[in-house]
Each structure stands twice: as C-alpha cells, then as structure tokens.
Amino acid sequence: MFQQSTAGLVRGAALAGSLALFPFTAACGAGNDTDDKGAPGPVTVTAAPEAGVVAPAKVEVIAGLTGCTAKIRIEADELRQGVCHTEKSDYLITTFPEERHKQAWLEAASVYGGQYLVGSRWVVGARPEALSRFRSRLGGTARQLSATGPTAAPKGA
Incomplete structure (x- = not known):
C-alpha cells in the first residue's frame, strides 16, 4: 500500500x-x-533520431523502423505483441496502452531474464547485437533483466 x-x-x-x-x-x-x-x-524527435515519430508507437511502426513486417501474435487490452523474423535476427515487439502495463510486463519477464530495449510504452526483446542496431533507430534504454525463476535440477540428482 x-x-x-x-x-x-x-x-x-x-x-x-x-x-x-x-x-x-x-x-x-x-x-x-x-x-x-x-x-x-x-517536428524533431531527439530520443530516436532515425525514427522521426513520437512515442508510444504501434508494433507495426516499430517493426518497420527495424526492417521487418511484424506478425501480431497477441492483441489484448493490456498489450499488443508482434514477432519479427529477419535474416539477421528474430525478436519480439510489445506495446502497451499505459506505462503501468509495461512495468508489470517487465516484472513478469524478469523471471526469464534477457536483454530488452525499453521505450515509452514499448519493449523490444532481442539478442544484444540486434538491440544495439535498433537503439539508434528507436531510442529507448537497454535493460538487462536477470533470471529470478526456478532453475533446473542438476543432472544425476
């Protein structure tokens, strides 16, 4: 409280x-x-010089800026998520109608760990080399989430 x-x-x-x-x-x-x-x-946007759009953006806009056409896999009140498959990498783009939904999603994702590019009501999950390419186009902040969930039992136990 x-x-x-x-x-x-x-x-x-x-x-x-x-x-x-x-x-x-x-x-x-x-x-x-x-x-x-x-x-x-x-209008000049300083957070994402190549983007030229005002955040928060749609999944399709972010996908276009990263060089793919996203396939929408989740369409819900709390978020929209698209999957991108390119020759260089596969990644997820998630957008949120409110900042609090993004924060809740990041907390839930921390169980799995990984690196994410986090912006205003959007998150891109990809390999670090892809995220560094996307950052100049999208802006945002690189975040490393550490895995906090249960681990597999050791072999032979």
Missing part, C-alpha cells in the same frame, strides 16, 4: 512540474515550427 501512495505522489509531482513548465516551452518553441508561408514544419 505504501508503494502505491508513493507512486501516486511521484506521478502527481511529475504532472505538476510538467504543467508548470508548459507555458515556457510553448512560448519558446513557436518561432521555429513554421515555414515562410506559416505552415507547420517538421
């Missing part, structure tokens, strides 16, 4: 801070987003 109230306070403080800074960011950035005719110009 203590964790929920602490998490609520943190979210509330983050929201209040964001709202307090909003007028400044809106006022400062207005001059650079239009062309000479007043039409909106392209």
Whole structure:
C-alpha cells in the first residue's frame, strides 16, 4: 500500500512540474515550427533520431523502423505483441496502452531474464547485437533483466 501512495505522489509531482513548465516551452518553441508561408514544419524527435515519430508507437511502426513486417501474435487490452523474423535476427515487439502495463510486463519477464530495449510504452526483446542496431533507430534504454525463476535440477540428482 505504501508503494502505491508513493507512486501516486511521484506521478502527481511529475504532472505538476510538467504543467508548470508548459507555458515556457510553448512560448519558446513557436518561432521555429513554421515555414515562410506559416505552415507547420517538421517536428524533431531527439530520443530516436532515425525514427522521426513520437512515442508510444504501434508494433507495426516499430517493426518497420527495424526492417521487418511484424506478425501480431497477441492483441489484448493490456498489450499488443508482434514477432519479427529477419535474416539477421528474430525478436519480439510489445506495446502497451499505459506505462503501468509495461512495468508489470517487465516484472513478469524478469523471471526469464534477457536483454530488452525499453521505450515509452514499448519493449523490444532481442539478442544484444540486434538491440544495439535498433537503439539508434528507436531510442529507448537497454535493460538487462536477470533470471529470478526456478532453475533446473542438476543432472544425476
């Protein structure tokens, strides 16, 4: 119960801070987003330079940025997951409608361990060499989850 109230306070403080800074960011950035005719110009995304999209993205968008067409294997209220098979690697792309669903998924995945590229409401699970290629396209943070589940009994026991 203590964790929920602490998490609520943190979210509330983050929201209040964001709202307090909003007028400044809106006022400062207005001059650079239009062309000479007043039409909106392209938006720059710094977290994923090659992506050029605002997170959270769909499974299909992330798959396209990584060079595959995902086959959707889970379509649920809490998440969508697609599988990608390419010549270089096989990997999973999972997106979430809310950040809390992503956190719950990561906690459950920690039983299995592995490396993941984690972004805003999305996770890509792949071999480390693939994740390093994807990071420049998608942004995100590389995370190593350590296996915490039961281990197999030793041979001969």
